[in-house]
Amino acid sequence: MTTHKIRSSSRRLCCVCRAPVRTVLRLRRLPLTGIFVEAGSRRSERRYDQALGLCPDCGHAQLVRALDPRRIYDGTYEHRSSSSALARRGNDYLAAFIQRIAAKRRFARALEIGCNDLYLTRKIARRARRVLGVDPIWRLKRPPPAPANVRVAADYIENVDLDAALGGAPDLVVSAHTFEHLEHPARTLELLVARAAPGAIFVLEVPSFDTLMRDARFDQVFHQHLQYFGLASMLELIRRSGARYLEHTLNPDYWGGTLLIAFTKQGRPVRAPRARRYTPAQVQRRYAVFRSKMRACKGMVSRARNGVVYGYGAAQMVPVLAYHLGSDLSELGAVLDDDPARQGRGW
16 A cells, blocks of 8 residues: 555645634545445555644634545546435435425526535426536536436536526525535635525535534545534634525434535524534544544454454445554455445445
């Protein structure tokens, strides 16, 4: 296993408020995730030094190093909503949250950023006259069939002419699990708010740094997720974009608790809730708890001498879990998964 050379950029200023960030964790030779290979593949594992930074001003956490996205999303990175029961349930939860926020309102033009395989897009299309799904994953592949009122743009949102693609400014903007991947989320959201119609509703979903800290789940820190939003930093992001907070909730069954938040370009202001910010010492103490759990888990597996031990779930994140366990998972006889596309494959 070697550390490959790759172009990267240093990110020493907070991506939300531009204050200097402090490095709180160093993750040397952290592997990439989401890359499945055929059994017996001689492809070497790709590992890169990484670190987690924390902003003392707004509480935002972010990776200190951004790897070249052309390398970490090189066509082998696999995530499709429809192939994951967990992702489908998460999208269903988000659709229900949109229903609660929008009630009976119907939209003229809806925009989904990071439309993936259109699972959520089809739900949005039921309440909008036109829908545009934006996702660069379809640059080299044909997107799946879509309803007649749906159009797909295979590009990054910054490059899309919304007036040409939608016929006007969007009045509903939805993004599920995309903003954590963006290198410049504040710039992107400011652009979207400026382009949106007056009174437009925005709904974002991101993994929650608050639940990551609560549950000590530092296996959720990996190269593809550049941003780690807590409620505090998300509220700051919204405020700086010029939008107004409406409501938020947590989906407790997805990633330990994902943050869903709604806001609007205009309208009556709603008092934002109080939100917790963490200190570097608090992050490091929770990381120590996580490391202790990993040692205990590895010890239990190593002591299981009465039969073959099986892993359950061929998740994309397994390489990071193995990294923190300090194991190549050779203790396992096999990993069981209900996705036939992963039969006979590994990481």
